Amino acid sequence: MTVHPPVTVVGAGPAGLAAASAATAAGARVRLIDAEPSPGGQYLRGDALGRAYDGAKVHGARVPDGVDYLPDTEVWALEPLPGGGARLHLRTGPADGSGGAVGAGRADPVGRPGPSTGRTTGEPDAAPPSGTTADDRPGPMGVRSAPSTRPRADDGRAAPLEATSTVAVHTVDAPVLVLATGAHDRVLPFPGWDLPGVVTAGAAQALAKSQRTAIGHNAVVAGTGPFLLPVARSLHGVGARVAAVLEAGAPVSGWLGDPGGAAAGLGKLGELAGHTAALARRRVPYRTRTAVIEAHGDGALEAVTTARLDPRWRPLPGTERTIAADALCLGFGFTPRLEAAIAAGCATSGGFVRVDAAQATSARGVFAAGEPTGIGGAALAAAEGEVAGTAAARAAGHPVAPPLGALRRVRTGRRFAAGLAAAHPIGPGWKEWPRDDTLVCRCEEVALRDLHAAARSAPGGRAFRLASRAGLGLCQGRVCGRNTAELIGLTDEDARRFDRRPIAVPIRLGDLADDT
Amino acid sequence: MSEYLTVTVDGERVTAVPGQTVAALLIGLGRRSWRTTRGEGRPRGIFCGIGVCFDCLVVVNGEPDVRACRRRVADGDAIRVQHGAQTPS
Missing domain, CATH: 3.50.50.60 (FAD/NAD(P)-binding domain)
Structure with a gap:
């Protein structure tokens, strides 16, 4: 019997949900990883208040049946696999919480709230986000996790949000990967x-x-x-x-x-x-x-x-x-979130991930859909997601027909996106808005005059960044990268350095100690 | 699952709603900033709102550098403003 590798999708916005749906329909096993507690991404964002977290169904954004869904899970690092795809380093649990490190005495092995969390209530046997049990399956799902801290879902229910208090750091091999990581405001x-x-x-x-x-x-x-x-x-x-x-x-x-x-x-x-x-x-x-x-x-x-x-x-x-x-x-406008694609080895062009008609990137086994391939909004993202999910299922060994409707919608959508970009160009006169003492990099508190001083003393790429410290703070240049590049007139190659983030999300050392 | 959660903000007991983010709780309480920067002590609050910018950092249960926009409030949480670079307490 041929064992097909699963299709792993990162991001549960319009593109990622469409990819998961298309790959599932094509017969692939699908794992869907998302940083948010509920699906939809930024565009299909639903009302999160006053409801028990019910896992997969919120406001029209629905995870397809059968998908192994890992909410509340950030990809904090990613490395290419020799045979294609990537190894994903994941962190599941409350945002920026801790407690994964048993060795540091921060949480007990069954995932009860650790002493550092100081919680007064919470269900001690709270079920974890569903995906952390994926490593119970044999073989090709390829999940490695620290067994001592792996939380358990005895009844398969997702936990109410406030009861999830333990962070799990785990690793997943994704030989076939769809990156649908979205964008943030510029x-x-x-x-x-x-x-x-x-x-x-x-x-x-x-x-x-x-x-x-x-x-x-x-x-x-x-x-x-x-x-x-x-x-x-x-x-x-x-x-x-x-x-x-x-x-x-x-x-x-x-x-x-x-x-x-x-x-x-x-x-x-x-x-x-x-x-x-x-x-x-x-x-x-x-x-x-x-x-x-x-x-x-x-x-x-x-x-x-x-x-x-x-x-x-x-x-x-x-x-x-x-x-x-x-x-x-x-x-x-929007800045694409490229760090996962860049870490996976995908080539970029003009600030976006380069893809072919099947949404395949230059990295073997890695597909991309949505804003990282070009800003175009939710409808285009969903069409690209459908193409990417179908192509990924094919790469995983499932025979599929070409998604003609989605391909057509991608072509139309890209024309619209090009029109939109042409109608809303960023005027270069914005560079006259900041004054000498205006902060450009908010994290490291680097003012415009500091950028200019650094550019004079350390022209070019890495030296400039180290001298100015712009982009070296916690946000890793996500907010200031493109602005700095334009203000200083960096070359495209030097500007791209701002998009490289080997550690995509800061992770606590105590949690790392547990990633065995 | 209870209808309301009880947490403390800088020592004061307040009520939160399940699913609420720390940032939404603080804004609802009328707070606009809850961190000062490491360098010049500038006030900061929410900025990107989606976990990208790390401006809205807050101390939750003694743990610093928690993004208020992404962290869901849990019952019993002790939330505190963050001054500069803090170490866990």
Whole structure:
């Protein structure tokens, strides 16, 4: 009997769920790994409050039956396997919790809350996230785990969130791998952007959609791209006032300049028109060619200064206005999350993972779908996921027909994405927004003048990073990498260094000691 | 599973909801910042909201460097602001 390797999917957003579904339908065994406690990723984010965690079904985002689903699991490192695919180093449990290290005396072997957690309640025999029992299966699933700390799911139920208190560090071999790791908001720096109350549009959206929490009472939404509109609408939905939505670009002229791309996304345009109408009903001002160029406040945001921009995004003198706001939600498009793909050996091009028509990367056995291959939104991500999942099942030895419908939707979606990118370019004039003392790297507190000083004393790549410390903090350049590269004018090769993160997520040494 | 959770924030007893993140709990309490930076002691709160930026770090049950935006509140949690680089207590 031929034993087919499983298909491992990282990321349970639109792309990852579609990949898991397609690979399952093709007959593959599928393992789905996701950092969040429930599926959906950022786009299909559901209300997480007041419900027992029921594992696989939340708000339209559904893990297909039969999939070995590992929620609450971060891939903290990944290395290529000689025969193709990658070995994934995983950490399952409450975000940034500890307790996996028996040797350090932090948790007992059956996963009861350890002394360091200080919890007063919690079910001592809490079931773990389901996937940690995968290593009970023989052979090709290839899970290695530390048996002494492996939590048990006796009845197969997922645990209520608050009862899961033990972290498990384990390793999974994924000879056939689909990476659907998504993206995060890009934010451009300007004076005051590090004040509390200044957040990404994605943060405001996540708080509103999953947590029914408004980031502030009186919000300004600013940046560029169609994502600003649903964020403003969500803020209204949780009771915040939206003082203004500020689009730095001029999207209408951008759309007119590319009728083919716009036509490819008519459905999406309808969705955006709905958001626009909802904001108009509430009389929310929507201004184009306008940006926030300074945030003010003593310890937290109190007001913002806006300015009109020229077509290159340079602020026009004399157009400044000050608006009171306790929240500023910023989004300048999205930055793909590439570290897993880069660690797996996938070639990138223009800041994205290079894939062929079957979503295969340059690394054998590794497929990619969704934002890491190009920013295009949820519908394109799902279509790419379906193609990737089908191709991955084929790579795992299952005969499958080409997913013609999904392939067609990928082609259409990419035309729309190209139109979207053309309509919302980042204007180079943003580089005039930060002042000498504006922080560019928030983690290491590196100001613009420090970047310039480092660039003078240590030009080029690694030396520049070490001299400036930009991108060497906990976020590993995710927030500042591209901004720094553009501000300093780094070469593409040096800019790519910001995307290399051998340790994808910081992990506690005590947990590492347990990864035997 | 109980309907509410009881936790402490800087020593004060407060009520949380199952599934709630530490960040949402703190924002709901009117907090806007809950960390100071290592270098210049700048105030920080939530920023990216999805676990990427590590700005919203908080101390939970003596353990520092917990991302408030990703960590779900558990009953009995002791949540504290984080000042600079802290070691576990």
